[in-house]
Amino acid sequence: ISDHATERICVFAPNVTILEEIKKAVGFTSPYICYRTFQSLIYYRKNDKQLKADHILIDEFHHFGAEIWGAALQEVIESNPQAYILGTSATPIRPEGMIDTVDLYFEGNLFYELTLPQAWYYRILPVPILVQSAYGLDGELNRLQKRLDRSGCSIRRKEQVQKKLDVARVDFKGALGAPEVIRKFLPKDVCKLLVFCRDLTDLKQMVPEVCGWLTQAGRVIIPFEIHHTQSERTNNQILKAFQKESGKLHVLFSVNMLIEGLHVEGIDAVLFLRRTESYIVTLQQLGRCLDAGSGKQPVVLDFVNNLSGKSVYDMMALHMERLACQPSPKGFEGVTSFLTTGFLSDIRLRIEEILTELEPWQIMYERLIEFRKKENDWPSVTEGKLGLWCNTQRMAYKRGRLSEERYKLLESVGFEWNLLDSNWMKEFQSLKVFFATQGRWPKREDGALATWCYTQRERRKKGRLSKER
Structure with a gap:
């Protein structure tokens, strides 16, 4: 921008906060530079105002593919065919369909790419200590109990699963609750903690709960909240107050605002409370606590309690394994793993094992085996749910949609694939x-x-x- 200050420049970003950060970095104002949010393009489109530019800068360009204003941004580019276009993003893959926006919108012209796992692997960024835990575990086990009670499992299978559930309740009573995990794994010198919540309702619910955990863990805290329902001025004042030192633990609760584009200095730890299956969002959350020059090893507390979904570690481990198989760039030595501690891993394995046994396909398969032993025959379509299920397996097999694992299970009991024969x-x-x-x-x-x-x-x-x- 400073090299082309006398030329027309359009800067686009997802929100005003990011635009303010860019303005701050530029350090001067110019009548030739216009800053616009993606959403504002819809206004210009409706009012038939054409933006003219010699340079178009798109921050967080992976948003480019959004249905409504993505088309409006494309129109700006097409109406300025001579303009130079530069896009920046830490995560160019759109989670919907895993689309690579570099290929889609920039014809594969990628200047430089460094993923977060690469930055960890080559020690460019400090590798976080990941603490996995599960609060509300009783609720999860109660949900499994209800699912078992409502399932169509055979009596024998119900007894087997019930035994595993009962053993799990006894074993997991020894697992530390949230206050104990914080006391044990959150270092005393952590002064800035960032907490991501799912939405505003979740934030209002979690503020007293998290503050209670921290207080029980022996920490003296000052809570802060930042979200879009507050004015920009209020949010900026809150951020400044959060960044000041007070000798107490400053805890900032956020919905979306700090996930993308805005980096707050001095974050020592992040607490995950935002349920998501999005790899992109996970990377953005982790990025808030990483600072290349700080020399600190940040702590990531994964309290999402997403027992049947992916943990942060699950998402990262695969990338770290791939990097271990590649030659390191000159001057960089790879580190193949990062420290994972806490109590979630065993819990998740046990829960997933029980979920597998309560999977509808598995239950019907067990019922089929029982029917075969009792009747020495296969159920016909007219014989209710089990007969219909068998017919569904035959149709899936004919269409090539039955998994190899399920085919082998059915084949092992001599399943009749052609009922007419x-x-x-x-x-x-x-x-x-x-x-x-x-x-x-x-x-x-x-x-x-x-x-x-x-x-x-x-x-x-x-x-x-x-x-x-």
Whole structure:
């Protein structure tokens, strides 16, 4: 911007806060520079005002693909065909469909890329200490209990799963609660803690709860809140107060505002309370506590209690493993893992094991085995839910949509993939037995078997009975 201060420059970013940070970094004002949020482009589009630019700068360009103002931004670019375009983003992959926006909007012209796992791996950024824990564990086990009670499991399977649940309750009573985890793993010299909440309702609920945890852990705290329902001026004043030193633990609760674009100096630790499956959001949250020049090892408290979803460690471990297989750049030595501690790993494994046993497919499979043992037959479509389920497996197999694992499980019990063949053979065997015992063919008064024989004769007359049959 300073090199082209006399040329027309348009700067676009997701929100006003990021634009203010950019203005601060530029350090001067100019009539040739216009700063706009992505959303404001819709206004210009409606009012038919065309923005003219020699340079277009797009911060956090992975938002470019948004349906409404993404098209408006594209129109600005198309109406300025001679303009130079520069985009910046720490996370260029859009979570919806995992689209690479560098390829999509910049024709693959990537100047430089350094992912967060790479920055950790090559020790450019301090590798965080990740503390995994689970609060509200009783609630999770109670939900599993209800699911077991409502399930269609066999009596034997219910007893097996119930035993595992009962053992889990006993074992996990020894797991530390949130205050104990904080007391044990949050260092005394941590002065700035950032807490991410899911939404404003979640924030209002979690402020007293988290403050209670910290107080019980023996910390003297000052809580702060920053969110979009407050004015920009209020939020800036809160941020300044948060960054000052007071000898107490400053705790900043945030919804969205600090996830992207705004970096607050001096963060020592982050507390995850924001449930998400988004890899992008996880990276942005982690990025708030990382400072290349600080010399501190930040602490990440993962209290999301997302027992059936991905933990922070799950998301990062795969990337670290991949990097370990690649040659390191000159001057960099890779570190293959980062410290993970706490009590979540064993809990998650046990919960996932129980969830697998309560999975609807597994339950129906168990019922099928029981039916087969009892009836020495396979259920027909007319025999209720189990018969319909069997038919669904046959259809999935025909269409190539049945997983290899499930196919092997069904194959191992001799599952009948073609029920029509199975029924025909069953009737044929009945006919053989009838003929052997009666010495004649079935007559009308012999019921269903006579009807079946008549059907076969009619099919033969019409050329619809196979040669083998």
